[in-house]
Amino acid sequence: MEDHHKKMQSDSCDPDRPTHPGTFPTCEAGRSDHQPAERSVDFPVSVVLPAGGHRERTGLQTPKQFCLFMGRPLISYTIQAFERVSWIQSIVVVVAREHMDLMTDIVQQFQHTKVRVVPGGSTRHRSIYNGVLALGEEGRLVADKPKVVLIHDAVRPFVEEDFLYKIAMAAKEQGAAGAIRPLVSTVIATTSEGYLDHSLERAKYRASEMPQGFTYDVIYQAYQKCSESDFEFGTECLHLALQYCGTNAKLIQGPPTLWKVTYKRDLAAAESIIKDTLSRSACAITGGSAQAVTLAGALQEAVGALNMLHLGGPDVSNGRIWLSRAGLGPRDRLGSVSVSVDRLIGAIPLRWPELAVIPDLTGENGWYLLKDWNFIQVSVNRSCLSEVEALLTDLEAAKQALLHPLVVILVLLSGSDELSVSGRAVEPEAIMDLASAAKLRNILLYGIQLHQSKRDYVIFRMVAHLSCLAHNKTAGNTCSVPCKERLERSTRRSDAGSLAAINHGQARFHAHRSHTSSHSRPDPEQTVLRGAGRILYY
Numbered sequence: 001m002e003d004h005h006k007k008m009q010s011d012s013c014d015p016d017r018p019t020h021p022g023t024f025p026t027c028e029a030g031r032s033d034h035q036p037a038e039r040s041v042d043f044p045v046s047v048v049l050p051a052g053g054h055r056e057r058t059g060l061q062t063p064k065q066f067c068l069f070m071g072r073p074l075i076s077y078t079i080q081a082f083e084r085v086s087w088i089q090s091i092v093v094v095v096a097r098e099h100m101d102l103m104t105d106i107v108q109q110f111q112h113t114k115v116r117v118v119p120g121g122s123t124r125h126r127s128i129y130n131g132v133l134a135l136g137e138e139g140r141l142v143a144d145k146p147k148v149v150l151i152h153d154a155v156r157p158f159v160e161e162d163f164l165y166k167i168a169m170a171a172k173e174q175g176a177a178g179a180i181r182p183l184v185s186t187v188i189a190t191t192s193e194g195y196l197d198h199s200l201e202r203a204k205y206r207a208s209e210m211p212q213g214f215t216y217d218v219i220y221q222a223y224q225k226c227s228e229s230d231f232e233f234g235t236e237c238l239h240l241a242l243q244y245c246g247t248n249a250k251l252i253q254g255p256p257t258l259w260k261v262t263y264k265r266d267l268a269a270a271e272s273i274i275k276d277t278l279s280r281s282a283c284a285i286t287g288g289s290a291q292a293v294t295l296a297g298a299l300q301e302a303v304g305a306l307n308m309l310h311l312g313g314p315d316v317s318n319g320r321i322w323l324s325r326a327g328l329g330p331r332d333r334l335g336s337v338s339v340s341v342d343r344l345i346g347a348i349p350l351r352w353p354e355l356a357v358i359p360d361l362t363g364e365n366g367w368y369l370l371k372d373w374n375f376i377q378v379s380v381n382r383s384c385l386s387e388v389e390a391l392l393t394d395l396e397a398a399k400q401a402l403l404h405p406l407v408v409i410l411v412l413l414s415g416s417d418e419l420s421v422s423g424r425a426v427e428p429e430a431i432m433d434l435a436s437a438a439k440l441r442n443i444l445l446y447g448i449q450l451h452q453s454k455r456d457y458v459i460f461r462m463v464a465h466l467s468c469l470a471h472n473k474t475a476g477n478t479c480s481v482p483c484k485e486r487l488e489r490s491t492r493r494s495d496a497g498s499l500a501a502i503n504h505g506q507a508r509f510h511a512h513r514s515h516t517s518s519h520s521r522p523d524p525e526q527t528v529l530r531g532a533g534r535i536l537y538y
């Protein structure tokens with residue numbers, strides 16, 4: 001055990017917990033033996049994902065690895081976390097025999113390219129061993145065999161490339177490596193009568209997590225040599241490597257998100273992490289049209305105000321509520337636009353810390369495709385569908401939607417009495433078809449149609465000014481000078497109706513702050529079409 005502890009090096013330190021003074025060396029925060037900066041992996045690495053479990057502890061009908069999160073099974077998220085890593089060459093997914101077809105369908109539907117599906121065994125170790133054997137079969141020539149095998153539970157979907165890199169490098173050097181986490185509870189031993197026998201000193205121990213990495217030869221030999229009892233009751237591959245190959249694993253502390261989805265409540269936690277990890281910023285593409293630029297500018301200011309609201313302390317939903325009530329009644333043109341802007345921001349559970357406005361994605365702007373951002377395509381012409389199709393193709397090529405879903409919102413500016421060149425309205429079905437296809441590529445497409453009038457300029461500016469007011473009210477009249485100046489300038493410039501609307505919005509802001517639930521009430525003035533994960537607003 002002592003040798004085992006010595007292997008816990010600087011990575012094992014956690015500022016949140018007491019360390020054992022005599023056992024663990026202190027660490028520099030963030031320091032690790034393998035900085036991922038270069039990430040040159042010049043040896044073959046393959047992965048085994050055991051997914052052959054049967055759901056006992058969740059108590060659900062569906063094994064947890066096949067539970068859907070935003071329309072995608074958990075196993076697919078885990079596969080993507082590995083598939084997007086360029087230096088990982090192949091992934092063996094091990095599933096129960098009765099799930100072979102289901103898993104094959106998932107691989108096809110979500111376009112996994114590095115995956116091979118093999119049947120599992122009656123225990124986790126037997127499943128992993130099947131996966132290791134399958135990798136061995138793949139490499140008929142010795143040179144084709146992976147040098148390092150990463151093993152990772154299919155039900156631990158949140159693993160990042162940096163950490164995989166650390167494990168792979170350490171496994172190559174040491175023969176075995178594994179993730180650890182500090183213990184949350186103290187571990188105690190009980191007597192057969194159910195009394196306390198003894199208690200372990202918590203600071204000396206760690207929880208063993210996944211991923212783990214082994215050289216192919218170490219893990220293969222360990223399974224060759226281990227006993228039936230190990231296969232039946234064992235829970236720790238690192239232990240097999242130590243016991244049967246004399247390989248002391250290097251232990252590296254991983255992030256808390258490596259935790260295993262085990263109970264039903266973990267499914268809810270996983271869903272919340274998946275939603276939380278949706279990219280938080282968006283890029284509005286205007287195509288250069290003046291109307292689109294005006295709308296995008298207004299949105300930019302509105303989003304900025306929402307963020308200020310959020311930073312100021314109150315729940316951002318106040319901001320959303322305020323925006324939805326900022327204009328006049330829903331029948332009023334002013335009101336309809338401000339409601340739509342709110343819908344644009346509030347239709348999906350996202351906050352955008354940044355909203356960039358660009359004419360298109362050519363030249364240097366192509367950089368936005370690599371940023372893992374969401375997109376708002378503002379269109380004023382009938383070729384909007386081909387514009388958004390091109391955007392979806394670009395996003396797919398950039399592979400940003402591999403791990404987390406991206407959101408694309410198509411805003412159709414139409415119906416304008418003299419400004420519009422939109423021609424015939426776009427059929428909702430066309431957008432819904434596009435949304436269904438996009439969803440398979442992990443892109444959530446929303447369509448919003450805005451009807452315009454000549455007064456839109458005033459409307460959009462008003463939305464922006466109301467955002468300033470929202471901040472002003474919420475943050476205790478600390479609105480910045482430039483913001484106040486803009487408001488005064490616009491007040492001098494704008495017509496009486498606009499000024500009245502601002503004041504009206506202010507009053508409504510007070511009235512509705514305590515009625516946050518009204519945000520989710522269905523709006524009879526809006527036609528909402530729901531399909532496979534997309535909403536089309538009119």
Ligand SMILES: Nc1ccn([C@@H]2O[C@H](COP(=O)(O)OP(=O)(O)OP(=O)(O)O)[C@@H](O)[C@H]2O)c(=O)n1
Pocket residue numbers: 049050051052053054055056057058063064065094120121122123124125127128153154155260261262
């Ligand atoms: N015969 C088995 C048993 C488990 N696993 C996999 O090992 C991982 C960790 O196992 P666990 O959390 O225990 O999953 P289940 O066996 O599904 O859960 P339970 O023990 O609650 O039945 C999971 O990805 C699971 O699918 C496997 O491949 N083959």
Ligand SMILES: O=C(CO)[C@H](O)[C@H](O)COP(=O)(O)O
Pocket residue numbers: 124153208209210235236237260
């Ligand atoms: O953490 C692990 C290995 O270190 C495994 O995920 C864990 O042992 C799996 O066990 P079980 O299938 O009983 O949940």
